[in-house]
Amino acid sequence: MAGALTGAAAATPLVPTPGEAALGWTVSVVAGALWVAGFVSLGRSPLDARARLPWVGLMLLLPVLGALIWFWWRHRYYPARRREQPAWDPNDRSAVVVPPRRRYGAPEE
Secondary structure (H helix, E strand, C coil), X not given: CHHHCCHHHHHCCCXXXXXXXXXXXXXXXXXXXXXXXHHHHHHCCCCCHHHHHHHHHHHHHCHHHHHHHHHHHHHHHHHHHHHHCCCCCCCCCCCCCCCCCCXXXXXXX
């Protein structure tokens, strides 16, 4: 069985094959692009600096997962805020408006 291995493969078992190298580079580039896209999206968000700081920490601590969590939160939070404030525009950078506090429980009448 040992004779079935070629001399090059037996001599350098830690060298990746060209397919493994291409897969590694592809995964690395996609992860890096996702990380950069998360920071760009966060930078363009209407959050103030104090609200961005935990997100930056999360993205630095967990690069790919932090960016994915940011995108998930943004796509969940923005439509909910638009329902509460129909005139709210997330791309408007003129003023940071603090959303109204949400009341949990039965609505008051």
